[in-house]
Amino acid sequence: ARLSEQLRRFLDDKAWLENRRIMDILHNIETRALDLRVDLPSGGFMPLDGSSAAIELPLERTLYRPPFKPLIAGVALDEGDAEIDTAVLYAQVVVDRAELLRNIRLELQMRSQVTLGEVVERHPLRNGLAELVAYLQLAGEWPRTTVDEGVEEQVQWQSSTGITREATLPRIILLRNG
Structure with missing residues (x-):
């Protein structure tokens, strides 16, 4: 019980420290944004990747093709009467x-x-x-x-x-x- 209580306290402290760090980062961002509101920088100051939408037209897609299923005749196979030396199958070089x-x-x-x-x-x-x-x-x-x-x-x-x-x-x- 004591070990689980220590573990719970450790995890709570760790979560509190992580939340505190996140709040500090957010406050720094907020402070810098307020500073920039007065004096806007000239030119691009924050590039964005992929600022345009990728357009994919429906007619560019391939049409559905059903899988090929060969027609196999349901013919009963008769046992052959050829004399085959099966020892050849096992004689590997x-x-x-x-x-x-x-x-x-x-x-x-x-x-x-x-x-x-x-x-x-x-x-x-x-x-x-x-x-x-x-x-x-x-x-x-x-x-x-x-x-x-x-x-x-x-x-x-x-x-x-x-x-x-x-x-x-x-x-x-x-x-x-x-």
Whole structure:
């Protein structure tokens, strides 16, 4: 009870001090206004922001458009009879980006610049297109990369079934830092 009484008294004192400060500020404003009434200052002495109204005409607004609801036919779907190997869905390829980055750095130790095609030629793709996409992503993140759109490179790899695949892309030149 004693603690709550002290807390109440503290808050009352604080509120009284805040009200007192507000009243002092208002009295100062009132005194200055009365002083200015006798001798008005020339020119603008109190700028106002946004002294004009923002006009927004009704015809400037867009008309209501109901949301698009596609028509979906209520046809019963039949179960397919195709034989699908579902193990393919779970066989995911993991590309080691750190190894690819090491390959790029290894090639740049010997020369000041190397093309992505040369890196792939010296370090053949083992994971196919996924590995090529990872190389392209690393090239995009590389600090000093130049793309020559006028020259195309052929990148080849063997798929898991033994088929030779080929991708054509612009020459991507990786430059050594420093």
